[in-house]
Amino acid sequence: MSQTRPSSDGSHGKWHLLHANVGISAMHMQLMHDNKVVIFDRTDFGPSNISLPGGRCRMDPNDAALKIDCTAHSILYDIITDTYRPLMVQTDTWCSSGAVLPNGTLVQTGGFHDGDNVTRMYTPCSNDICDWVEFPNYLSRRRWYATNQILPDGRIIIIGGRREFSYEFFPHLSPRRRTFHLRFLTQTREGSVENNLYPYVHLLPDGNLFIFANTRSILFDYNQNRVVREFPRIPGGDPRNYPSTGSSVLLPLDENEHRIAPEVLVCGGAPRGAYQQALRRTYARAISTCGRLRITDDQNASWVMETMPIPRVMGDMLLLPTGDVIIINGGQSGTAGWELGRQAATRPVIYRPSIPSDQRFSVMTPSRRPRMYHSAAILLTDGRVLVGGGNPHIYYNFSNVFYPTDLSLETFSPPYLSTQYASIRPVILSVDDTVSPGQSFLLSFSVGEFSAESVLSVRIVAPSFTTHSYSMNQRMVVLRTDEIIDNDKSSYTLSVVGPSSAEIAPPGYYLLFVVHSGIPSSGVWVRIQ
Template identity: 65%
Template sequence: MIATMILVLFVLATFPCYFQLLVESQTPLGYLGQWQLLQASIGISAMHMQLLHNDKVIMFDRTDFGPSNLPLPYGHCRVDPYDKALTTDCTAHSLLYDIATNSFRPLMVQTDTWCSSASVLPNGTLVQTGGFNDGERNIRMFTPCWDETCDWIEFPGYLSQRRWYATNQILPDGRVIVVGGRRQFNYEFYPKNQNNNSPIHLSFLQETSDPNDENNLYPFLHLLPDGNLFIFANTRSVLFDYNQNRVIKEFPPIPGNDPRNYPSSGSSILLPLDENKDYIEAEIMVCGGAPRSSFEGALQGNYMQALSTCGRLKVTDQNPTWVMEEMPLARVMGDMILLPNDEVVIINGVSLGTAGWEHGRGPVVTPVLFRPYENIGSPWRFSIMPPASRPRLYHSSAVLLKDGRVLVGGSNPHVFYNFTEVEYPTDLSLEAFSPPYLSPMVDQVRPNINYMTSAILGYRVFSYITFTVTRYTSASEVSVRIIAPSFTTHSFGMNQRMVVLKMVGVTQVNVDTYYATIVGPSTAQIAPPGYYMLFVVHAGIPSSGLWVQVQ
């Protein structure tokens, strides 16, 4: 009885616009999200993951820890005299997953991609940078396809410096900035400047590095509406003008003096940018991580409690300060994924220890939904979702799919593919988490996109979308937003971004069909050129997405 009352209150608070509909239809309550096992084994650990605009997901781990469980096609082997495990390897360490058919095929990477970074170019090509050992200065490119003949193309030695644990961000002009990496206190661009390919020193990275060159790896990068970068490393963050190579402002350190970057491995997102406001606010959120000295403690078998705090910083304020709050579950190595209805899911990770081989304990298998529009302290601010059946520790990842599910894979908490005699075996499975908005009990208020003027979304250009919905509430409950898919690895979704498009109006066409007039993004600083998933959201429930190209 108590459980039922809690579910009723959850639905009432989360979906107030159609709670009466559920009562009238006597729809059973009880859907708080759902897990689905997609593949018991894909043969590799999904350490790095990127959704492409043809609804394929490219995944890869690393080449230097022995044979995977996914063979390459007959007669294909990777021959690498510099590999630390196998100089001849006839197994794959990358694959292409097809969402519609739940199938996958192996891909060939030539050099080590461990702890690398990536961005998708405006034309949809994935540019993947760096890695370890013989892959540390290489870039690799993959153009979306499904044909058996297409694969990675590698460009050895393209990068000016080794990029291991670096972070990428797509820029308004279509270039990619590659920032940092282990013992790399500098940045560079792709494509490189033909006149000067030297790395550009960034003293902030050196200042935030501890004596072991840790806690500022995989720095959090977010492109802000003014075109500058927000960079967070260790406990500090700055507003950075990469065109002039100067720090414009340093923000206050996040309270607590505990690091949030690898190996402390919290996560960070840029909350949605809303074009319907007179002034577009940009707010950064950083959640979880591990206390200082956690890495050293784990080496001695002392697994410290992970951090349970989230910090929010409205960087567009004149004098921004961190606002701190508590998550219901402490978590390190958690992934934060923007959902199309303004919610954020925090998923994967552990409650004890830190990132690194054998350094995590106490898997946190229950996702948490965070609702930034609820007041701090509200009981609906955070909600705990149903638990997964599998722990996802070090080297797990998650991405949002066009149908609204969250794809989850990986977990390789120790060196090599160990499946026995270890506490947490390597996990090669693939799962999907369906948030509560995918419940069948809200189908009557779920919009379905029928038509859009064009798959090209021009800057400041008007577009029209028609959608159907069985139970319409009001125009004030309709919004359209675009989401850039992230390259996710090591608890950070690079290039992840949501923009709520300016809504001109909603007009009824017939009994259940409506069309919405929207305006394309106002600037490339707000939405860099490239492919985005477009969603119509009605009464807090999103449609399935539609791929559009912003240009």
């Protein structure tokens, strides 16, 4: 394992503080296609540190903390101008979920108390007056700690929730049957504490869903409400979902392969019983293993285990433009829950899935800010990682605690953004903003130093909805390239083929990157039709 010391030249990444106080703690985050980030917290803990504009207030006679609240619990952060403005959310979004529709609208579902059956929508606009629109009682069941996944037909499936062992769709299939029981969620529930909350859900190229809960995982046909296959339990016997809270990603799908065999990666978490131990002020060492499962047509799929250089619970896992995975935030002992985490894991780790197993992990430069329970991270357009949040307290608490509430936003720049790579960093000059499945399109880019032997790829990334250490809906597809044309003045044109099916890449907005010799361009938005 690589555990080299951090350096000042960016070879182990760099941190940059954007804002020390944006008014709220970033519990949930989603990057939108207008280069703005929707961020929100919860409404039931009292006032935030940012006021609603124009004298607006939220009236909630059932709120236990504050029945008249004139502060915001959601903001919109503009990554281009580095500014933010408050948004108005009426109902409680605590521990909710979300996904982006093909038209670019964020659909946000569930929450706590008055928000548990609510669907909310945010649609980007150009005049800075757009805000949340809420639809009370749209959900048929209480969706608190549920998971969302966009589907090939543009619908969203909403799975699970606290004491909810079912799934439903947005929009609803029919007014008659809106909820479908999922026995797997009942089977994987472990007592009243170590629940299978925020199950890991990944859409696979065959159109089925991979669903992971605690130690078990299935291949699920949601159209027929049928378990197609159950995979072996992840070795070790320790639960990986909330409150044990590891994380998971679907590794990049490569359209250049003759037959795609998707791989799922699950990393970190807390050992069995860690929650009860933490309640007694004994903080168990976090899990240091990752499990990698290659899903093939035969019945021989098995987990391959690897060891991280840093044990981690509550860590966020994000796909980087290079196809590598960054593991960021969280702690080295304890578990998720109020005040139950210890030993902040301030050093990000980058996992490179395509190199030999003993070289895959690299330890990055540490942040000065611990990000524990209720923190979040997302990938930005230029390849940086936006990091925020951290509030392991029932209310905002800034003093006399191990980890004060954090209202800041910062970015981590992975090593590929170092200036030493400027000469080989590609710059996208032009590309069609709409891409049709299976159809060729042209992409022009420039690069200072290029040779025919350079490894070149084009990738699309679906931005994630991130909360509670799980980034829903993120996926990367490596597109097939046909030919490259050498233009004048270090510019080139590529013929690229759009994703082969909606199962590979559901319709919607994606960030497109050109990666040259391991160094990515900034991303540009394309819409998969």
